[in-house]
Amino acid sequence: MTPSSPAADSEYTVRSPGTSGEGAVRKLAVFVTHGMGQQVPFATLDAVFERLRRLEPFASARPEAETVRLGGQQMQRLVLRLPSLGREIHFYEGYWAPLTEGEVTLRDISRFLLRAGVNGILNSTTSFSRWIFGRWQSYDIPVRTWAYLVVALATIASLALMNAVVGVVSAARASLGQTPPAWLSDALFCWASAARRRSTPGAAWCSSP
Numbered sequence: 232m233t234p235s236s237p238a239a240d241s242e243y244t245v246r247s248p249g250t251s252g253e254g255a256v257r258k259l260a261v262f263v264t265h266g267m268g269q270q271v272p273f274a275t276l277d278a279v280f281e282r283l284r285r286l287e288p289f290a291s292a293r294p295e296a297e298t299v300r301l302g303g304q305q306m307q308r309l310v311l312r313l314p315s316l317g318r319e320i321h322f323y324e325g326y327w328a329p330l331t332e333g334e335v336t337l338r339d340i341s342r343f344l345l346r347a348g349v350n351g352i353l354n355s356t357t358s359f360s361r362w363i364f365g366r367w368q369s370y371d372i373p374v375r376t377w378a379y380l381v382v383a384l385a386t387i388a389s390l391a392l393m394n395a396v397v398g399v400v401s402a403a404r405a406s407l408g409q410t411p412p413a414w415l416s417d418a419l420f421c422w423a424s425a426a427r428r429r430s431t432p433g434a435a436w437c438s439s440p
Contacts, residue, residue: 256312258319265326276309276324288313294322341391348384352377 265275273296283289294309309322355377360369 256314256317256319258321260321260323263322263324265324265328272307273309273324276307276322279322280309280311288315341387344387345384348380348387351380352384355380 263275263279276296280289280294284292289311292311292313294311297308297310299306299308307324311320311322312318313320355372358369358371360367362368
């Protein structure tokens with residue numbers, strides 16, 4: 232048997248277990264939550280980076296926009312690499328609006344609006360302060376604000392009353408069966424049914440045979 236020819240020499244980079252090719256680079260994650268009405272991907276992250284780039288060492292950093300999947304959820308992030316500090320920062324943005332979808336009821340909304348309107352009317356005779364231009368500034372509340380709140384509360388109350396009337400009319404019609412009183416006419420029941428369905432097809436209930 233003839234000995235096999237020696238294999239060509241190969242070079243490998245051998246690292247210690249637990250280390251990566253980035254050496255001492257430390258990774259940091261920053262989670263940014265969206266505010267009301269800010270559901271455009273990367274919009275909030277861009278605003279955060281535009282603010283950071285005014286400071287060193289972020290001024291010379293070039294962010295990388297990525298869409299990643301973590302834990303089965305797709306997320307947007309910006310990656311900033313800062314070799315001078317040995318840092319790699321991942322900025323993630325999250326959306327809170329889907330968490331409330333289907334969880335808020337009409338009763339919750341009505342209670343919130345009524346409480347906000349009542350508190351606004353009670354506080355309309357005072358002034359409010361805010362921190363601006365390096366100091367607290369007080370502002371008077373115009374009288375028209377009180378009038379606007381009263382009109383808004385009256386509108387909400389009328390909608391709640393209309394909804395209650397619809398429920399009473401429908402329940403009365405169902406319980407009395409074929410012998411309803413004169414005031415509980417077909418036209419009134421038709422209006423109540425259409426209002427409950429919030430659509431015009433309910434008007435078909437009023438059509439004569």
